[in-house]
Amino acid sequence: MAVTALKIGETRLLFMTVQKTDGGVDVDIYMANEDFYPEGKSSVGYAQQDEEEYHKELRFKSHERGHFISEFSTNPEWNPDWTPAVIEEDGEQSQVQ
Secondary structure, three states: OEEEEEEEOOEEEEEEEEEOOOOOEEEEEEEEOOOOOEEEEEEEEEEOOOHHHHHHHHHHHHHHOOOEEHHHOOOHHHOOOOOOEEEEEOOEEEEEO
8 A cells, every 4th residue: 555645735635545456546535634644534536557657646746736745655766856865885886775
């Protein structure tokens, strides 16, 4: 399961997905409190994309509009501004995924 958190005005939303075996994803959209805990019942949807594609597109579009909240979202490697960490060991650099 992956989660993307958005804040639009004072409204906080959580998009939670589960990958389906047929290639699509089930999408549950929750309202969230100020600590980004889900509240109430979800709105249920389906997307034909795989889970990674769905969240990457949602994050890219919401990031452009200033709505994406990375600290409450899972899978940071899917974030628009993500860069792998670089560590230096014995004078050699390598990326950490």
